Amino acid sequence: MAKPKVASDWLAGCAGCHMSLLDIDERIAQLVELVDLRATPITDLKEPDKDGVTVGILEGGINNTYNEEVAKKMRSRCKILVALGDCAVFGGVPAMRNFFTLEDSLNRAYIETPSTDASGKVPSSPELAVPTRVRAIHEVVPVDVFIPGCPPDADIIFFALSELAQGRIPKLEHKNLMWN
DSSP: OOOOEEEEEEOBSOSHHHHHHHTTTTHHHHHHHHOEEOSOTTSSOOSOOTTOEEEEEEESBEEEHHHHHHHHHHHHHEEEEEEESHHHHHOTGGGGGGGSOHHHHHHIIIIISTTSOTTOOOOOOTTSOOEEEEEOGGGTSOOSEEEOOSSOOHHHHHHHHHHHHTTOOOOOOGGGGSOO
């Protein structure tokens, strides 16, 4: 029987969840014995297989039209979608932007910061994604598994991926979400 295919991507976040995935250390060798690790930010393949994957993992919230496209593509190409980390599950730190207008947020980021030079301006190009309100993944596409944490502990990620690799939906109960 073929190993289940796993793909991942990150959206609006810090990439800490993928760093926590790498923190499973030598257990990553155990994981690749169970799964075919496909497109990820840490591999050369950057999009989930056109013929689909078993498990799709998204980290980060959705804060622009490009993130929406990535989430919809991942959802359409995977059987089980995992929201990994607080940004994916709740909107996380990026969702703090929702308390302000987009214009105020962009002005603060590109014009008002102490490190911005005198010619600072908000980038504008038809090639840039259109910013949106920051949303959790489930606000845009259906999610099957939620793994909270900022970032989730490596042991929790390993447990969840091991369960998924063996065809089981992980039961992330209170004891599973606690650090040792």
